[in-house]
Amino acid sequence: MAHNDPKEIVVISGKGGTGKTSITAALASFFPNKILADCDVDAADLHLLLNISATEKHDYYGGHVAEIDPDKCNSCGLCESLCRFDAIDVKEGKYAVQEMSCEGCKVCVDACPEKAIAWHPALNGAWMKSETKHGPLFHARLIPGSENSGKLVTFVREKAREKAIENKAPYILIDGPPGIGCPVIAAVTGAHRLLMVTEPTPSGLHDLERVLQLAAYFKVPSYILLNKADINKDYKEKTEKCAAQYGAKFIGSLPYSTLFTEAQLKGVSILDAFPDSEIAKELKAIAENLITHLQEEKQC
């Protein structure tokens, strides 16, 4: 039942500012029948390029947070000694949980001999489903500073997958988070393919290598797209070498272009804003290349 198992393509970059989101929005026009998801949950920007409508918003409770009842607490201090996150504040012999530091591990709740610690679901943010002309988009918003960014990423992926199965969509195109930490791990584990958008600079290359290592660790095959390819020839070659070394497929490059920012100002993708531009044509070629690769792999 291959049609019932949608393939997740996650666009990531390691380094921020390489054009990951702009490129995801552009690719959204080419992929046939797909679901879109924005898993960059603490700085979700994809919706800014997709002219969203009919947004449904839901609260997201990812974890829990502890709260000490001052009437029951007899100040024994056990919770404070057990909490590994410095989340229990002691002021003049009074114990209280500092919400922003509490990771919701429940250790204090289970340990308190007076049963003075309550356990509440924590509101971590919201998740949304919107309509776009390129298909449904699932996105989210983490409350700044909130825990559980990884869980929220997993949740958004789950929602997108349910919808893909319902719509018999073969692909889910996901805008992933930057870095290599919690949210990225949640975005790449079990994904079908990663598309890494990088740039030919020392930091671009350094960060690409880290995400390639992460991809190898979680055994997800990767494609590489080099943006702003013309700003440094030397680093362009280094990037190609690095891709080859990790067995990642190089699927194309794009020149430096200010049209990305101009499209952003118009609130649409570069293809919708400048369909006849040189860069739009190049993006189209890259998208076709990518889709061909994905289909070829499907057959074997």
Place this chain on the structure above:
Amino acid sequence: MNIAIASGKGGTGKTTFAIAFFLANQERSRLLDCDVEEPNVHLFLKGKVVKEEKVTLLMPEIDNSLCTNCGKCVTACQFNALALAGKAGVIIFTELCHSCGGCALACPEGAIKEIDTEVGSISTTLVGDSSELTTGLLNIGHSAAPAVIIAVKKNKPIKEVAHRIVDSPAGTSCSFVASVSKSDYVILVTEPTPFGLHDLALAIEGIRELKLPFGVVVNRISSPDNLATAFCKKNDIPVLLQIEESRLVAETYSRGGTLLDALPHLKQDLRDLLDRLSGVI
């Protein structure tokens, strides 16, 4: 004074700015790279590594000869880091473990021992004669970025100096909080684009929650009146500095050069900025 450099959106030039700010004030500051998932400062500041340390966290190890497969640890773990896998017993997903110790406390058989596990490292580099760069690095496959950040901030310098500049990770999640918390001032670096502005607003929300004083540096401007300055004016947020967009900066950066190499006149502005900020506090 502790100054954190942050930005909601990645790629706004936060690290570039942090390096220039440090270089302009080198004799009176040190720099901490707390962007531990993708630390980049060391690519631009060459120097001698003088100290290296591991960052470890306690993580569970299960003694299969004592484990009875009761599953109490699996239930106790709030992070789905443990699972019962039939005959294989309990398996651990270290990338999800928060090192809370809950499983070891829950195990009735005493079958869980917590062992020091390396999740990252810290290195100290001497830049020039005596200024220090401390870099945190998260190991691949671990999610303990905040723990590495806290270790970088606690790391004792070889020589204490008046100011500490912290390059923080992008975004607004727990890594960002770990990195900016307890700062005396936060400088948010943004760019005058819709993405830049959208993510700046999120970062400000986080910083207000933490009750920290902050101001904004607008990078890559083509005009002194732009989306970002309009936003700051409307919301009564101080604009500390504006830096012009230039192909020269991008090219210098792509060769590993710094902002001061491309725009040397910024040096005095950045010295004045630190004077002004230390006067504020």
